[in-house]
Amino acid sequence: MISNVLSQRVNNLNESASLNTAALAQKLISEGRDIVNFSIGEPDFNTPDAASLEAIKAITMGKTHYSNPQGNLDLREAICEKLQRDNELAYSTDEVIVGSGGKHIIYHTFLATIDPGDQVIVPAPYWVSYPDIASLCGGEPIIVQPDPVSLKLTSTELEKNITQKTKWVVLNSPSNPTGAVYTEAELQSIADVLRKHEHVLILSDEIYEKFVYPPAKHISLINVAPDLKERTLIVNGASKGYAMTGWRIGFGAGAKTLVSAIKKLISQTTTCPSSISQEAAKVAFGDSQPSIVMRDSFQVRRDTAVAILSSSSFLSEIHKPEGAFYLFLNLEKIIGSKTAVGRVLVTDNDIVNFLLEEANVATVSGSAYGMSPYLRISFACSIEQIKKGCQSIVDALSTLQAG
Numbered sequence: 516m517i518s519n520v521l522s523q524r525v526n527n528l529n530e531s532a533s534l535n536t537a538a539l540a541q542k543l544i545s546e547g548r549d550i551v552n553f554s555i556g557e558p559d560f561n562t563p564d565a566a567s568l569e570a571i572k573a574i575t576m577g578k579t580h581y582s583n584p585q586g587n588l589d590l591r592e593a594i595c596e597k598l599q600r601d602n603e604l605a606y607s608t609d610e611v612i613v614g615s616g617g618k619h620i621i622y623h624t625f626l627a628t629i630d631p632g633d634q635v636i637v638p639a640p641y642w643v644s645y646p647d648i649a650s651l652c653g654g655e656p657i658i659v660q661p662d663p664v665s666l667k668l669t670s671t672e673l674e675k676n677i678t679q680k681t682k683w684v685v686l687n688s689p690s691n692p693t694g695a696v697y698t699e700a701e702l703q704s705i706a707d708v709l710r711k712h713e714h715v716l717i718l719s720d721e722i723y724e725k726f727v728y729p730p731a732k733h734i735s736l737i738n739v740a741p742d743l744k745e746r747t748l749i750v751n752g753a754s755k756g757y758a759m760t761g762w763r764i765g766f767g768a769g770a771k772t773l774v775s776a777i778k779k780l781i782s783q784t785t786t787c788p789s790s791i792s793q794e795a796a797k798v799a800f801g802d803s804q805p806s807i808v809m810r811d812s813f814q815v816r817r818d819t820a821v822a823i824l825s826s827s828s829f830l831s832e833i834h835k836p837e838g839a840f841y842l843f844l845n846l847e848k849i850i851g852s853k854t855a856v857g858r859v860l861v862t863d864n865d866i867v868n869f870l871l872e873e874a875n876v877a878t879v880s881g882s883a884y885g886m887s888p889y890l891r892i893s894f895a896c897s898i899e900q901i902k903k904g905c906q907s908i909v910d911a912l913s914t915l916q917a918g
């Protein structure tokens with residue numbers, strides 16, 4: 516192949532580490548290895564029947580054509596009703612944009628607003644795609660370190676990192692990869708800082724909203740700071756909360772000017788989200804019951820995973836996540852340990868490889884999320900797999916000689 520085919524832009528881009536690990540685990544499974552896959556970033560539940568049936572109806576009724584690039588009006592109405600009912604937030608249909616997944620919305624949002632050199636504040640540990648999407652759009656990701664215990668963004672660190680070049684601050688609650696859920700007081704103190712910097716836009720990624728374990732509660736930044744509504748884009752969608760990752764429906768809710776700009780871009784890139792998926796999502800957003808069933812099941816799985824893993828002296832202080840379906844394990848006590856064949860585990864990647872080889876468990880290293888030494892375990896798999904995989908981790912760790 517001729518050289519210099521690829522752009523600098525794409526050469527500088529990383530592939531999604533979590534998708535890569537999930538693909539590797541799938542490959543090993545297809546080769547016959549009995550791998551427990553803890554790298555999956557999606558609910559293992561089926562899409563609610565009512566949504567699937569609506570899609571079938573859409574196909575048979577010929578709703579298979581291009582739609583409005585902003586998303587069908589009746590879907591945007593359903594999203595406004597969902598925002599009002601679930602989040603107590605009032606948005607009109609021209610403040611809502613529908614895209615092909617939350618990631619698609621984030622990409623088009625940054626593309627619509629970032630000029631070269633603009634900075635995007637990304638609190639670590641972060642969902643793998645934020646820094647790469649910001650860079651792809653010409654921005655400079657500024658990684659901000661969290662509170663060492665809660666792993667949440669603090670208002671002090673936020674304030675220190677805001678400059679004249681700051682265009683966006685990304686907030687993600689519940690968080691991928693930590694499952695942390697911001698409290699009203701924490702959001703209030705972040706809002707106090709943001710209020711002082713009027714040029715800063717806020718991207719509030721609430722895609723895991725449906726998976727918050729009582730007594731924790733999902734609160735949007737706009738609930739505590741309605742005055743920031745004009746410069747905040749809420750990102751959410753059907754993927755996680757409604758088990759619809761493959762349908763590719765996400766949405767943004769924010770200022771009309773921003774929504775119009777994203778709509779213009781989408782009209783020139785993907786044209787519109789899938790017409791069939793839009794019909795399904797319209798029904799899904801109207802019923803929270805399937806999400807509650809999933810949440811209750813994830814809560815049992817979370818508790819089971821934490822109980823088994825905590826029995827290892829290497830993992831004795833696991834923080835139970837309040838949301839999402841991930842455990843983010845601190846590996847400090849394992850770093851420096853020796854395996855049975857005398858190999859020293861120096862990084863979190865070494866530990867991920869050790870667990871894949873010795874425990875047949877696929878996980879993702881904290882370095883993918885900008886924070887080491889950590890490990891992300893997804894508990895979006897069956898309780899049997901959780902019991903088996905977590906016990907294998909504990910057994911494999913017991914063969915290590917502490918460093």
Ligand SMILES: Cc1ncc(COP(=O)(O)O)c(C=O)c1O
Binds near residue numbers: 616
């Ligand atoms: C924090 C976060 N935001 C956004 C997304 C994007 O979701 P989707 O594009 O499937 O809607 C993901 C997916 O893993 C995520 O973890």
